[in-house]
Amino acid sequence: xxxxxxxxxxxxxxxxxxxxxxxxxxxxxxxxxxxxxxxxxxxxxxxxxxxxxxxxxxxxxxxxxxxxxxxxxxxxxxxxxxxxxxxxxxxxxxxxxxxxxxxxxxxxxxxxxxxxxxxxxxxxxxxxxxxxxxxxxxxxxxxxxxxxxxxxxxxx
Numbered sequence: 001x002x003x004x005x006x007x008x009x010x011x012x013x014x015x016x017x018x019x020x021x022x023x024x025x026x027x028x029x030x031x032x033x034x035x036x037x038x039x040x041x042x043x044x045x046x047x048x049x050x051x052x053x054x055x056x057x058x059x060x061x062x063x064x065x066x067x068x069x070x071x072x073x074x075x076x077x078x079x080x081x082x083x084x085x086x087x088x089x090x091x092x093x094x095x096x097x098x099x100x101x102x103x104x105x106x107x108x109x110x111x112x113x114x115x116x117x118x119x120x121x122x123x124x125x126x127x128x129x130x131x132x133x134x135x136x137x138x139x140x141x142x143x144x145x146x147x148x149x150x151x152x153x154x155x156x
Contacts, residue, residue, distance in 0.1 A: 024075055024079045028061045028062060029092075031093070035095030036092050037060075037091035037092070037094035040095045042147075046139060047139055047143045051091070053129050054118075054130040054132060055118070055119065057082070057123070057127070058081055058085030058119070059088070059091050060086075060090060060092045061090065061092040062092065065078075066126075068126075081120070081123070102151060106151075107148070109140075109144060110144045113132060113140055113141060114141065119131075
């Protein structure tokens with residue numbers, strides 16, 4: 001009976017070592033900085049800081065890959081989250097969206113932040129500075145409301 005347990009332990013250890021060599025895409029594509037959300041919008045530095053800390057690792061081409069993103073199985077989870085986040089919204093491409101799409105995105109951002117669904121709890125557990133405190137939520141939502149008004153007035 002003990003022999004089976006040791007064999008299982010060794011098998012798990014070997015698998016953990018082998019999966020370290022699985023190739024994963026962890027590149028930050030080169031992008032035009034003029035299209036970036038922070039550059040293309042009129043945003044105060046304190047609001048920029050919240051977006052940078054709370055959104056950019058998953059929703060831009062400026063992901064900071066921490067050491068544990070290179071250690072499996074965590075590497076698989078993080079890479080998947082970044083790919084999914086960029087697919088949902090890539091803030092590095094903000095300038096490519098037309099104003100109606102930008103309004104829709106801002107409204108969706110506001111809703112996600114108000115409901116506490118973004119940033120993801122798993123992300124904020126490892127990145128305490130990314131947590132959306134009530135103060136940060138209010139700051140960002142106030143800016144989003146102003147940005148929406150600006151987009152509306154530009155449309156007229």
